[in-house]
Amino acid sequence: MSDENNKEVKGLKKKEKLLIVAVIVVAVVVMISGTVINAFIPAGKVIITVGNKEYETVSLKENKRIVIENEYGENIIIIKDEQVFMERADCPNKTCVKKGKITKTGQSIVCLPHRLTVTISD
Amino acid sequence: MGKKVAYAGMMIALAFVFGYIENVAIRDVFIPGIKIGLANIVVIVALWKFGNKMAFTVSIIRVVLSGATYGNAYSFVYSVSGGMCALILMIVLKKYTNFSVKGVSVAGAVAHNVAQLLVAVILLGNKWLFVSYLPLLLISGVIMGLVTGVIGTAVMKRMIFSERL
Numbered sequence: 668m669s670d671e672n673n674k675e676v677k678g679l680k681k682k683e684k685l686l687i688v689a690v691i692v693v694a695v696v697v698m699i700s701g702t703v704i705n706a707f708i709p710a711g712k713v714i715i716t717v718g719n720k721e722y723e724t725v726s727l728k729e730n731k732r733i734v735i736e737n738e739y740g741e742n743i744i745i746i747k748d749e750q751v752f753m754e755r756a757d758c759p760n761k762t763c764v765k766k767g768k769i770t771k772t773g774q775s776i777v778c779l780p781h782r783l784t785v786t787i788s789d
Numbered sequence: 790m791g792k793k794v795a796y797a798g799m800m801i802a803l804a805f806v807f808g809y810i811e812n813v814a815i816r817d818v819f820i821p822g823i824k825i826g827l828a829n830i831v832v833i834v835a836l837w838k839f840g841n842k843m844a845f846t847v848s849i850i851r852v853v854l855s856g857a858t859y860g861n862a863y864s865f866v867y868s869v870s871g872g873m874c875a876l877i878l879m880i881v882l883k884k885y886t887n888f889s890v891k892g893v894s895v896a897g898a899v900a901h902n903v904a905q906l907l908v909a910v911i912l913l914g915n916k917w918l919f920v921s922y923l924p925l926l927l928i929s930g931v932i933m934g935l936v937t938g939v940i941g942t943a944v945m946k947r948m949i950f951s952e953r954l
Contacts, residue, residue: 679889679891680888683889683892683895690895690928693927694925697923701921714915716914719911719912719914759859760821760822762822765821766821773920773921774921775918777913777918777922779863779867779909780861780863784915786915786918788917
């Protein structure tokens, strides 16, 4: 009993540590595989989805300003010099704008309130 | 009974205020979109001190209130799925393992994040999201779960609850 208590004072139990390690291992494995995807599959196009439907697909090589206005709100997506970013959004949290520029295959910008995703694909 | 209702009201109010603080005051302090999950401290205390029913009540009412205040129908779907998955896992772990408050809190936070990501992948129809967001959400779940677990443990050590409910 006292042994058990001592362990708790020190920190986490063995199984709890195991859970944390397992979660971190999964995270690292997914991160590495994501990086491998980024490195080996060249980025080619930008897929924009609204709702769960494809809205528009644009080549990453193009320079384009895409304005999306719908019942959810307004988003302005910029594709320039093979970089993609959200210039403006009238959503409440602006997480998509703060995400900044994306350049690699598999990366995406999400605007949850407007049900919008911008993903770089091969 | 009356006392229990009073405690429930108090905890729902506190969880709601924590939700407000996170949504308005300290939004995006760390990484855009990543939250600490302060309201989960209240749910953990409710789960440990009052049991499953109380934790469920506090969690679901808080989600409905926050959804009505800050969110829309879609953000509500994310909140409900995240909150309920976290709660169910926390109840199961508390009942069937010897996990401490911290361990249960970490598992709950990770479950919350994974559930929300799954809902996002389904609702947005973009499977790339899984690979690009899972690592960040898993690791932030572990860290934020530890933070809320440590705070929850400290709160329960210091709080005096009336024994007869």
